[in-house]
Amino acid sequence: MTPQEIVERCLELSRSDGMIVLVDETSSANLRWANNTLTTNGVMQARKVTVIAIAGAGTGASSGIVGRSAVAADDLEPLVRLAERAARDNGPAEDAQPLLDGDAATNWSDEPGQTSAGTFKGIAPALGETFTRGRVDGRVLYGYLEHQVETTYAGSSTGWRFRHEQPAGSIGITAKSADRTRSAWVGQAAPDVAEFDVSALDAELVRRLAWAERTVDLPAGRYDTVLPPSAVADLMIYAYWTMGARDANDGRTVYAKAGDGTRVGEKLSSRPVTLWSDPAAPGLECAPVALAHASSGEQSVFDNGYPLQRTDWIKDGTLAALIQTRHTARRTGLTPTLGVMNLGMDIADSRGGLDDVVAGVERGLLLTCLWYIREVDPQTLLLTGLTRDGVYLVENGEVTGAVNNFRFNESPVSLLDRISQASVSAPTLGREFGDYFPRTSMPAVRIPDFNMSSVSQAS
Numbered sequence: 001m002t003p004q005e006i007v008e009r010c011l012e013l014s015r016s017d018g019m020i021v022l023v024d025e026t027s028s029a030n031l032r033w034a035n036n037t038l039t040t041n042g043v044m045q046a047r048k049v050t051v052i053a054i055a056g057a058g059t060g061a062s063s064g065i066v067g068r069s070a071v072a073a074d075d076l077e078p079l080v081r082l083a084e085r086a087a088r089d090n091g092p093a094e095d096a097q098p099l100l101d102g103d104a105a106t107n108w109s110d111e112p113g114q115t116s117a118g119t120f121k122g123i124a125p126a127l128g129e130t131f132t133r134g135r136v137d138g139r140v141l142y143g144y145l146e147h148q149v150e151t152t153y154a155g156s157s158t159g160w161r162f163r164h165e166q167p168a169g170s171i172g173i174t175a176k177s178a179d180r181t182r183s184a185w186v187g188q189a190a191p192d193v194a195e196f197d198v199s200a201l202d203a204e205l206v207r208r209l210a211w212a213e214r215t216v217d218l219p220a221g222r223y224d225t226v227l228p229p230s231a232v233a234d235l236m237i238y239a240y241w242t243m244g245a246r247d248a249n250d251g252r253t254v255y256a257k258a259g260d261g262t263r264v265g266e267k268l269s270s271r272p273v274t275l276w277s278d279p280a281a282p283g284l285e286c287a288p289v290a291l292a293h294a295s296s297g298e299q300s301v302f303d304n305g306y307p308l309q310r311t312d313w314i315k316d317g318t319l320a321a322l323i324q325t326r327h328t329a330r331r332t333g334l335t336p337t338l339g340v341m342n343l344g345m346d347i348a349d350s351r352g353g354l355d356d357v358v359a360g361v362e363r364g365l366l367l368t369c370l371w372y373i374r375e376v377d378p379q380t381l382l383l384t385g386l387t388r389d390g391v392y393l394v395e396n397g398e399v400t401g402a403v404n405n406f407r408f409n410e411s412p413v414s415l416l417d418r419i420s421q422a423s424v425s426a427p428t429l430g431r432e433f434g435d436y437f438p439r440t441s442m443p444a445v446r447i448p449d450f451n452m453s454s455v456s457q458a459s
Helices: 003-013 075-088 124-137 198-211 229-241 245-249 328-333 353-360
Strands: 018-036 038-053 062-069 141-157 163-178 183-190 220-229 275-279 309-314 343-347 363-377 382-395 398-403 406-410 424-430 441-442 445-455
Touching: 003 018, 003 038, 003 075, 003 141, 003 441, 018 124, 018 198, 038 075, 038 124, 062 075, 124 141, 124 198, 141 198, 163 198, 163 275, 183 198, 183 363, 183 424, 198 382, 220 229, 229 275, 229 343, 229 363, 229 441, 328 363, 363 445
Parallel strands: 183 382, 220 363, 343 441
Antiparallel strands: 018 038, 018 141, 038 062, 141 163, 163 183, 220 445, 275 309, 275 343, 363 382, 382 398, 382 406, 406 445, 424 441
């Protein structure tokens, strides 16, 4: 059955008061390499069907959600009945809202998007040349390249039909010296792998390994530190993931107002920092409507089909919005601002690139990767984690060597008010969270007192 036929058949089978059906068709291809040699490649197809049954109406409705993979025609009626039974057994849903009306999208009848091994036709020769250079120069390369197209078909008993095709490509390359004492990582994300410049990525790896030919041991402490866009992305993604209005209103996060309510309208930074999401942002395009497979504090299945638009979460340093479903907006008295699957940060007076920010440091550090990031204190959003694959000493605006790894303790919200210099924002891939949230655009930033809380023995 086609995805559209699955949606329509489930809705025909429905005996509930309302229903939403989502079908996700995923096509992916990947390459993996180690020791300067391609090791594996694969092409995969996957399908997941999610049925959301509604019992009752309005704000007193209950929901039952059942999802299955590898669904055939004979599986649809049992799937619908399970969802309806769950809806009857569950009590009234806290997030219940009337289902949204709508019409069929103009591309509803289109087939799912596809990718294949042929997607790598243009980039594979460049990878081969990079492997050859690595073998000649004594540089060992490891990495992973993936391209995925996920097409979501969604329909409801109220007439809404929607199709969204989401392409996503990513590449991550780790280079090690022949004796394995030095390592560096670079990564990139884009909708089309043809945008990846493998030679440029390799040149950056060569530069970073050369920096590490000299090593210096440093103690824990606070350092004048430059974070590249990739590291900034990992920190800001965590800040975004914790922007749920419900948790803030209940006093459980850094965005909670002392005493009661949220900090929306409060100044978080004296710098003109803007943190935003926009489904139409060039190169970061994502679904323009809510597509929720389950309910949580940050999303609601009842909001499926709700139109999304650019949202400034922080505007010129002021907290302007939090992630709001229609339900949580009623609780907090704020406008519904649903989450969007991309994130960008701009600083009004920024200029240049990473090297320009490094050039301003008299003595400090350049981080390249953050890893194993975990939350320590939700009230301040204090995070801890490790550095990885390159921490470098900067002296008089130039990188002069590599230093040992550290454990850090920092809050991304606190950092916003301590940025002393920033570059122009550019698309980037977070080292830790890029697999889950690849569409980001971030600046490099300089923090004059970044807290390296202890020396790490990791190498």
